[in-house]
Amino acid sequence: MASYTVPPVYAAFIWWFSTGAVLLLVGCARRFVPLRVTIAVFMVAASLCGLTFSAAETSIGSAYIAFTSTILLWGAQEIVFLSGWVTGPRAKPCPAGVTGWTRLGPAIGAILYHELTLLACGAAIVTLTWGNVNQVALWTFAALWGLRQSAKINLFLGVPVTNDELMPQPVQFLKTFFVRKPVGAFFPMSVTLATAVLVILIQRIVEVAATPFDVVGLTLVSTLFALGVVEHWFMLLPLPAITLWGWGMHSGFPPEDATMKQEPDATATNAPPNLVVLASVRPDLTPSRPAHATCARQRLEDQFRQSFREQHAREDLTTGLGIGEAPAATINGRTS
Incomplete structure (x- = not known):
């Protein structure tokens, strides 16, 4: 039973964790470039050693080693590619005004060296496993390469979610070579073909696999293939792809509080003494008051204005008529 249940969990975890780890490593600051180089070299060396060791073995452990070694080799070239070290002879955005199939030439020029690196990785796997009984590594690489090429073509032709x-x-x-638009004829064809291959792999697990090694190897590859098909659907449906690997995005780290490093206001600093500089307050950012409180305050202000006008009107009328207060009563010429 473990031959059927453990491989899918392992393959899904490797698929999820390796993608996020590569994004996290590439997203680090430039001072970590030597660390990136060291890790990539170590991954290549570990991959080649694992492929050499497992090629002639047909145990369950050798199936896991071959699968993991291929993922390590693939991850190393992803680090090199996503770091911008090996892209193409024209590592520039798509020229302005170039649309349609005329983008094909610049697009190929942008990733040509990367594609050649993938072929070199595939050639290394074929060389190390040729004529041996363990072909899990070759199956794994073929699944990764085929699904990646399909995804690139779909992004170039146009999908709703890139x-x-x-x-x-x-x-x-x-990103300038990606197109956001409704899918064309290639997307359903590619997904249908990938699903058909997945069905064949599952059928071989059920009907052809005779040993635990065959079951584990085919299950690992078929699970990885199924996840690749799911990634295709990420291009069509607004599925939370960013939430799956947000922990690996350098931009996903919480930004520093800008208010903590805000420079003093030049207007306030250069203001003369005894001059109060009032901060400009945008009306849309002022805190809103309840409607009943605003109405009550408005009524009080209106009443105050009315009383003020009436008081001034009486004073003006008195001054104009020359009417003043009567002098206080006197007794014997003196004010009482």
Whole structure:
């Protein structure tokens, strides 16, 4: 039973964790570039050693080693690509005014070296596993490469959701080659073909797999393939792709509080002594008061204005008529 239940969980975790870890590592500051290089080199070395060790083995452990080694090799080239170190001879945004299929040339020029690197990784896997009984690594790489090419073509032709917020800063220029629009004929064709391949893989698990090694190897590959199909649906439906790997996004870290580092206001600093500088308050940012409180205050202000006008009117009338207060009564010429 473990041969059927553990591989899907393991493959799903590796798919989720490796993607987020690569995004987190690439999103680090420039001072961590040596660390990135060291990790990428270590991943390549560990991958090649794992592929060499597991190629002639047909145990359950060798299936996991071959699968993990391929993921490590794929992750290393992703670090190199997303860091902007190996992209293409024309690592620039799409030229202005270039649309449709005329974008194909600049698009290929933007990722040509990356594509050649993928082929070199595939050639290394074929070389290390050729003629051996353990072909899990080759199946895994073929699944990753085929689904990645399908995703790139769909993004180039146009999909409703590109999820380009997952792309690190060094390769932001590639977003200019993506198109947001309703899907065309290629998307249903690619998803249908990928689903058919997935059905064949599951059928082989049920009908052809005769040993635990075959079951584990095919289950790992089929789970990874199913997750790749799910990633295709992320391009069509507003599924929370960013929430799956938000922990790996450098931009997803909480920003520093800008108010803590705000410079003193130049107007207030240069103001003359005894001059009070009032902060400008936008009406739409003032706190709102309840309607009944505003009405009551308005009535009091109106009453005050009315009393003030009446008082001034009486004073003006008295002054104009020359009427003053009667002198106080006197007794013997003196004021009492």
